[in-house]
Amino acid sequence: MSTEVPSKTGETDTGRRGRGPGMAGAESADRRQTTQGRWAYTLLAPTLILLAVVIIYPVINAIILSFQKDAGLDKATGFFVQGGFAGVDNYTHWILQQCGSEKCPPGTLGAQFWGAMGTTFLFAAITVILETVLGFWMAIVMARAFKGRSLLRASVLVPWAIPTAVTAKLFFFMFAFDGIINTVFHSSILWTGSEWPARWAIIISDVWKTTPFMALLILAGLQLIPDEVYEAAKVDGAGTWQRFTQITLPLVKPALMVAILFRTLDALRMYDLPAILTGGANNTTTLSILVVQQIRQGFNVASALSTITFVTIFLVAFIFVRFLGANAVESANPRKK
Amino acid sequence: MSTAVTPAPVAAPDTAFSRKNLLATLSAGYVPLVLATLVVVLPLLWMVLNSFKQPSEIVTTQLQFLPQAPTLDNYQAAMTTVPFGRFFANSLIVTAVGSTVKVVLAILTAYALVFVDFPFKNVVFVLILVALMVPAQVSILPNYILIAGMGGKNTLWGIILPGLGTAFGTFLLRQHFLTLPKSILEAAELDGAGHWRRLWRVVAPVSLPSIATVALVTVVSEWNDYIWPLIITDKPESMTLPVGLTLLQNTESNGAGWGILMAGSVLVILPILVVFAMLQRYIVAGLTQGSVTG
Numbered sequence: 353m354s355t356e357v358p359s360k361t362g363e364t365d366t367g368r369r370g371r372g373p374g375m376a377g378a379e380s381a382d383r384r385q386t387t388q389g390r391w392a393y394t395l396l397a398p399t400l401i402l403l404a405v406v407i408i409y410p411v412i413n414a415i416i417l418s419f420q421k422d423a424g425l426d427k428a429t430g431f432f433v434q435g436g437f438a439g440v441d442n443y444t445h446w447i448l449q450q451c452g453s454e455k456c457p458p459g460t461l462g463a464q465f466w467g468a469m470g471t472t473f474l475f476a477a478i479t480v481i482l483e484t485v486l487g488f489w490m491a492i493v494m495a496r497a498f499k500g501r502s503l504l505r506a507s508v509l510v511p512w513a514i515p516t517a518v519t520a521k522l523f524f525f526m527f528a529f530d531g532i533i534n535t536v537f538h539s540s541i542l543w544t545g546s547e548w549p550a551r552w553a554i555i556i557s558d559v560w561k562t563t564p565f566m567a568l569l570i571l572a573g574l575q576l577i578p579d580e581v582y583e584a585a586k587v588d589g590a591g592t593w594q595r596f597t598q599i600t601l602p603l604v605k606p607a608l609m610v611a612i613l614f615r616t617l618d619a620l621r622m623y624d625l626p627a628i629l630t631g632g633a634n635n636t637t638t639l640s641i642l643v644v645q646q647i648r649q650g651f652n653v654a655s656a657l658s659t660i661t662f663v664t665i666f667l668v669a670f671i672f673v674r675f676l677g678a679n680a681v682e683s684a685n686p687r688k689k
Numbered sequence: 690m691s692t693a694v695t696p697a698p699v700a701a702p703d704t705a706f707s708r709k710n711l712l713a714t715l716s717a718g719y720v721p722l723v724l725a726t727l728v729v730v731l732p733l734l735w736m737v738l739n740s741f742k743q744p745s746e747i748v749t750t751q752l753q754f755l756p757q758a759p760t761l762d763n764y765q766a767a768m769t770t771v772p773f774g775r776f777f778a779n780s781l782i783v784t785a786v787g788s789t790v791k792v793v794l795a796i797l798t799a800y801a802l803v804f805v806d807f808p809f810k811n812v813v814f815v816l817i818l819v820a821l822m823v824p825a826q827v828s829i830l831p832n833y834i835l836i837a838g839m840g841g842k843n844t845l846w847g848i849i850l851p852g853l854g855t856a857f858g859t860f861l862l863r864q865h866f867l868t869l870p871k872s873i874l875e876a877a878e879l880d881g882a883g884h885w886r887r888l889w890r891v892v893a894p895v896s897l898p899s900i901a902t903v904a905l906v907t908v909v910s911e912w913n914d915y916i917w918p919l920i921i922t923d924k925p926e927s928m929t930l931p932v933g934l935t936l937l938q939n940t941e942s943n944g945a946g947w948g949i950l951m952a953g954s955v956l957v958i959l960p961i962l963v964v965f966a967m968l969q970r971y972i973v974a975g976l977t978q979g980s981v982t983g
Binding site for chain 1: 721725726728729730732733735736739794797798800801802805806807810813816817818819820823827828829830831832834835850851853854856857859860861864868884898899902906909912913915916930931932934935947950951954957958961962965966
């Protein structure tokens with residue numbers, strides 16, 4: 353369906369070009385620029401319209417909502433509060449822990465903000481590091497030639513193809529008090545019952561599930577390195593470790609950084625695993641869980657929180673792109689001439 | 690092909706069966722193979738085994754690996770308490786439509802971003818990149834108001850539409866397109882091929898491995914999507930499989946519930962495993978092809 357539209361434009365373009373006024377030479381570059389531009393926007397239009405409807409509009413809407421008061425009973429005074437402009441109250445509610453005029457009492461959602469922020473970053477850091485290291489190792493193994501390689505590739509990718517809801521249920525079952533993990537290791541840990549075991553349960557499940565995805569992305573990067581480079585290095589007498597640090601790492605770095613960037617952004621949004629495994633109990637509440645819980649209590653305050661989440665994630669991505677060389681934008685430049 | 694992709698320590702010209710070589714192969718090839726397979730397969734095996742057990746066998750003090758009296762009761766219970774067939778059909782439609790649209794859009798956008806010159810190119814790209822960073826939870830609320838207002842609650846298009854706004858495929862494809870030599874396109878341009886022909890005749894065929902990877906990633910993420918379908922549906926008739934599975938847990942918890950839950954999980958992953966087994970050849974072939982052309 354969408355394939356028809358641009359091709360028509362293409363035909364009219366050539367048609368017009370034939371009839372154009374006979375300014376040879378000089379016109380072509382200028383005209384080329386215009387057709388190029390038209391082409392670009394024809395190709396981009398569906399995506400841009402879609403992004404505008406399902407991303408940009410909601411984001412702007414969320415920001416507007418975040419400056420509105422939630423209508424409802426004011427807990428401090430007991431009066432019904434109408435909505436209306438709230439200024440930055442919804443933001444100070446989270447960041448400065450202000451509930452009305454006093455500090456948020458412990459146990460409320462507002463009081464959990466900084467804890468949830470810490471938990472989110474903790475999960476993101478540990479899972480991304482583990483997944484990158486294990487994924488890299490898996491990718492290198494998978495890139496090799498040996499008997500049974502396809503079997504390995506097929507089997508390691510399976511966990512990633514399984515819905516997170518299933519993974520969460522499965523690990524919930526295995527981490528149960530009388531579950532297989534306690535039985536096999538002769539331990540009696542209440543995995544989902546206290547802070548660190550619950551966190552490790554979530555991290556282990558996430559690593560089990562997502563490492564294959566990392567491996568796939570890194571493998572795609574590894575495949576782009578020509579074998580001649582390795583051959584040449586071997587001839588020059590470079591050892592295995594040297595070849596890894598001098599060739600593999602620098603050459604795979606673009607793909608690797610992109611993979612890490614995506615995983616980090618994803619990990620900062622983690623919802624399903626903790627939501628199903630622990631329900632956010634015992635300090636495993638992530639920002640996303642907090643947002644969804646807050647939605648039930650008040651849209652506008654929730655909007656403020658989701659905006660904070662968005663800005664946080666944006667900052668992390670910015671740092672990645674700017675300082676760690678996850679070269680997302682700049683690599684376009686050499687091609688432009 | 691066997692030697693093509695080997696960043697391996699094929700050390701001194703030892704004989705194939707020398708001790709060193711055997712050791713290297715074992716430690717770098719087969720040991721990880723066995724290890725990875727075990728880590729992956731054991732939890733799944735546990736799930737399958739338990740789906741055939743009776744409630745009294747699942748919660749025991751003594752570990753029982755194999756079901757003593759295999760039973761299909763759990764499957765029957767799972768199938769009858771929730772409409773699994775319906776979930777499956779819903780998931781199938783959502784995944785097929787959603788990922789087709791996503792992949793086609795990703796190809797178009799990535800092509801435009803790499804091969805067409807136009808003003809504000811980087812601005813557009815950064816915009817798309819930013820869109821990628823929007824957490825689902827930011828857009829969920831306004832999206833919900835929007836979609837529900839358009840009457841999209843408990844409908845399949847209501848599930849599909851907001852999910853289309855991801856930029857991951859665009860990003861990955863753009864990264865790959867940038868590595869293509871410009872010469873192949875210049876040849877096509879000299880032959881008078883327009884952008885449309887250049888895209889589908891030259892760029893797309895060359896990039897098939899990357900497109901296959903993007904397609905696989907998209908299909909899987911679409912199939913697994915949880916939070917949005919959970920919010921936009923509240924009737925079982927329009928739920929997708931992951932959401933339906935949690936419904937199963939809510940109906941019955943503990944004891945007998947475990948067996949039914951595991952049976953449901955097996956039913957959920959069975960279709961993916963079949964699709965995966967079929968597609969796997971393509972993906973593996975696609976990835977290895979990439980190295981040859983690279």
